[in-house]
Amino acid sequence: VTVPINRGRPRTALTIAGTDSTGGAGIVADVRTFSAFDVWPLIAVTAVTVQSTTSVSRLVPIAPNAVAEQIIAVADDIGIDAAKTGVLSSAATVHAVATALATLVDVPVVVDPVVRASTGDVLGDDDVIGALRTALLPRAALVTPNLAEAGRLCRADPPRNRRDMEECGRALLEFGVGAALVTGGHLDGDAAADVLVRVDHEPEWFATARLAALGTHGSGCVLSAAVAAGLALGDALPEAVRRAKAYVTGALERGVVLGRGPGAVRPW
Numbered sequence: 043v044t045v046p047i048n049r050g051r052p053r054t055a056l057t058i059a060g061t062d063s064t065g066g067a068g069i070v071a072d073v074r075t076f077s078a079f080d081v082w083p084l085i086a087v088t089a090v091t092v093q094s095t096t097s098v099s100r101l102v103p104i105a106p107n108a109v110a111e112q113i114i115a116v117a118d119d120i121g122i123d124a125a126k127t128g129v130l131s132s133a134a135t136v137h138a139v140a141t142a143l144a145t146l147v148d149v150p151v152v153v154d155p156v157v158r159a160s161t162g163d164v165l166g167d168d169d170v171i172g173a174l175r176t177a178l179l180p181r182a183a184l185v186t187p188n189l190a191e192a193g194r195l196c197r198a199d200p201p202r203n204r205r206d207m208e209e210c211g212r213a214l215l216e217f218g219v220g221a222a223l224v225t226g227g228h229l230d231g232d233a234a235a236d237v238l239v240r241v242d243h244e245p246e247w248f249a250t251a252r253l254a255a256l257g258t259h260g261s262g263c264v265l266s267a268a269v270a271a272g273l274a275l276g277d278a279l280p281e282a283v284r285r286a287k288a289y290v291t292g293a294l295e296r297g298v299v300l301g302r303g304p305g306a307v308r309p310w
């Protein structure tokens with residue numbers, strides 16, 4: 043028997059997020075996205091959600107120190123090339139994650155500030171928003187809020203037009219994050235336009251034609267996971283965002299209706 047040659051470890055990306063029993067969002071969406079980019083998935087589970095396509099009926103948090111231990115275990119043994127966060131259900135979880143990531147200075151971190159499911163159910167309260175602002179954004183390379191999340195983080199009404207989106211993106215930089223990608227999919231108009239705001243750069247717009255999608259459940263997860271995958275592969279941030287936007291557009295086009303509620307995107 044000959045032992046196959048070990049060709050070195052693949053690029054890795056870590057998702058620090060919750061499970062979604064429908065398979066549409068959360069860790070499943072992230073892992074499927076990493077795989078599509080040929081990036082090895084590492085996972086730190088933050089919460090188990092009990093949900094159908096119509097509602098989230100329960101959110102069971104994992105102990106914050108167990109979340110931190112999952113991160114440290116794979117960082118020590120395997121190595122993390124990039125990370126993303128999704129549902130962080132309490133301020134204590136945000137702090138535990140920030141502390142674990144503080145030792146991993148070279149790992150680019152993408153923060154998807156998820157506080158509400160597409161069904162409207164709450165996945166994180168004001169304390170989580172506050173902890174994201176003070177503890178996690180200063181450590182992150184990128185934050186990817188949609189309009190509602192951008193408003194909550196900026197302590198303002200959700201952006202209503204492109205100028206508001208740029209302004210909120212700039213305000214987010216004040217919290218110490220490297221860049222903000224404010225996604226405008228919920229804005230009226232015939233384009234879905236997102237803006238990348240970085241320190242010392244003009245805002246960069248990424249627009250695609252608006253699609254008649256079967257559903258958007260999971261789209262935020264897929265976007266942030268695709269950016270993290272790009273960063274794990276060594277892409278510069280604007281290139282990672284460009285590829286991620288194209289990938290989400292494909293996932294929306296392949297969208298599926300699974301149950302009685304709205305449809306989900308389909309990463310591939």
Ligand code: PLP
Pocket residue numbers: 059060061062067068069091093128129156158159160161258259260261262263264
């Ligand atoms: N993570 C989990 C576990 C969820 O259940 C949800 C939404 O239901 C999300 C993240 C956010 O999903 P989206 O990608 O639609 O913003």
